[in-house]
Amino acid sequence: MNTADLGLPVDVPSTALFTDQYELTMLQAALKAGTAERRSVFEVFTRRLPDGRRYGVVAGTGRVLDAVENFRFDEGVLAFLRERGIVDDQTLEWLAGYRFSGDVWGYPEGEVYFPGSPIMRVEGTFAECVLLETVILSILNHDSAIAAAASRMSAAAxxxxxxxxxxxxxxxxxxxxxxxxxxxxxxxxxxxxxxxxxxxxxxxxxxxxxxxxxxxxxxxxxxxxxxxxxxxxxxxxxxxxxxxxxxxxxxxxxxxxxxxxxxxxxxxxxxxxxxxxxxxxxxxxxxxxxxxxxxxxxxxxxxxxxxxxxxxxxxxxxxxxHPTASMVYKLVARAETADPGAPLVPVAKKSSGGKTSVGGRKWAARRLDEEGFAEAEVVGTGPVPDGLADRQLLVRLVENGEVVAREPLDVPRERHIAARANLPLSATQLSRGEPVIPTEYVQGRSGS
CATH class of the missing domain: 3.20.20.70 (Aldolase class I)
Structure with a gap:
């Protein structure tokens, strides 16, 4: 429940400066290059769980929605950017009218996740999506880390x-x-x-x-x-x-x-x-x-x-x-032109050193065993297999820039209890071990 739900007044400041400078310098360069308006898909995921943890907990989604809604470049923010010479006048003019108009999908708050789970997917132009990277990661990394610790403590209690x-x-x-x-x-x-x-x-x-x-x-x-x-x-x-x-x-x-x-x-x-x-x-x-x-x-x-x-x-x-969930925000698909109807092509970092990612706009589903307990996190691109169509995990959070999935805080709390209960019994063991279920990748066509 947020303050508005309680009928209490609150002065919500702009969240636009809860970001890193390179988000704005990338925007400026993309505007000059003519690539800023290319349709893009960013995904939030983690490559691994903290050492010894069996599952992660999605938390902070409601705060992310508030942050996206209040990501505005008001006069004070623009004056700061102008005085510091952080971006040029063309970029400042673009920022003055910034309103996120894309879509956000994600695991519902309170749900559990595993390595590779596309916890959140942000879709829109490159320009409007890239600006949200830092604030989204800041919230999800902090809150999910706390929620995971809380879940372990709750299970132990x-x-x-x-x-x-x-x-x-x-x-x-x-x-x-x-x-x-x-x-x-x-x-x-x-x-x-x-x-x-x-x-x-x-x-x-x-x-x-x-x-x-x-x-x-x-x-x-x-x-x-x-x-x-x-x-x-x-x-x-x-x-x-x-x-x-x-x-x-x-x-x-x-x-x-x-x-x-x-x-x-x-x-x-x-x-x-x-x-x-x-x-x-x-x-x-x-x-x-x-x-x-x-x-x-x-x-x-x-x-x-x-x-x-x-x-x-x-x-x-x-x-x-483990004060962070080590989540990252990566571009996984983008159009080759600024035409809104241009098809998406998968992109991914391929460098060595353990920081590779899987390209393509992804779906995720949780496969159950014969007793109804989770047995695998299935992540894929392209069509969803028939047997998993009703087990998909991502839900729409923002549609055309409008938040569509606010909910009282008791809802994700109860959702987490149910999600944890759906995992194998070993999920709540405190001994060190691997994620309680594996992540399986299904490759398919990853167009728009």
Whole structure:
């Protein structure tokens, strides 16, 4: 859900400078060469998944749509380009009227992907498509990396809720995007109010150690919090002595205490001790929340512990060791003339060094086995085989420059749960391994 869905005002600035200078210098040269208006197809894909990952998660699609819609060269932006001498007057005049008028297709947000999957396809003139490269990659690489980490953590949590709390560990704007991506990947709530405001994500938060340290006694801090937030609040019990704090917490709030939070120590051992103590004190319904530099491996190690929820920060917003999805944006087909009806011809980089790509405008489908689980990601050019026609993955996102696929954020969140469940069981294993299904290429005619 974006701010417009909430009925909340927001000043959306131009996204036109979220780009690299060479996008504009390529445009200038193409305008001079007479090739700028050739019909072109660009695709976003990754050549490999991060080491050890079994699948990727598409996230950021909704933000891409907003970015494309707001990619405008207003007077301030044009003045900057003019003053720096970045492009010439002819190019500035062209940019002043820029509006993306092409089509965008892509995997729907929340879907899983594999090496070679054409995650997004941008079609239009070379000029209008090339300008979008950097902003599209910036969003998809960041958000997909966070969503993939979130998905692994969600799977490791086994249905227990996850709280995103990484805002203080990353750039303030990246924090909002990270919270959104984490929600798509399976997190239930965020501590970041900007993310709650902009995207409607449920927000949570109670107190830090500073609040306990502010008061003369731990009891006074607990009493103040319960008096303000009610007995259902979550009390932080590891500022001093955990055993004493749990006893005091139940004395102050009674057995109706909502939860206790543990932020340090041997979480497995402490959680068992706290659960036993809470039960003895009659607080059998009081939940236990654990935080403290968790990642998917730490969460998995607590599977047998009496933990009810996890709070994750640093490892989530840094992609749990893989802060980018390594996606690229490559020209895969273009016309030989500026005639809008000219047929497309496939093009591809063929240099050595592992950075080759496959030319042609592609479709993608996921083949299922006899039990209905995914067994291969099939990527091809030309006609789609009959058996895969109803399994195609790309959907239209933008048509003739108009966004046609906005959706509430809960939709990609639910889509991801279903997509992950459709993969072989080994997809959620945390041990290192290859992608859980192979990518197969089907070559065919790749005209328009």
């Amino acid at each position: 086994g249905g227990r809720p996850l709280i995103e709390m990484g805002a203080r560990r990353t750039h303030e704007l990246a924090a909002v995007a990270a919270a959104r991506a984490a929600y798509v990947g399976g997190f239930a709530t965020t501590s970041d109010l900007a993310a709650g405001f902009r995207y409607g994500i449920p927000t949570v938060g109670t107190s830090a150690h500073a609040f306990t340290l502010l008061h003369d006694r731990e009891r006074d801090a607990f009493q103040a919090q319960v008096d303000t937030l009610g007995r259902g609040t979550t009390l932080l019990v590891d500022t001093y002595d955990v055993t004493e704090a749990v006893r005091t917490a139940v004395e102050v709030a009674g057995p109706e205490l909502g939860a206790v939070r543990i932020d340090s120590g041997d979480l497995l051992l402490v959680a068992h001790r706290v659960r036993h103590q809470l039960d003895e004190l009659g607080a059998r319904n009081t939940k236990i929340v654990v935080t403290s530099d968790l990642d998917e491996y730490a969460i998995a190690s607590l599977a047998a512990a009496p933990v009810d929820a996890y709070g994750v920060g640093t490892q989530l917003v840094t992609g749990s060791g």
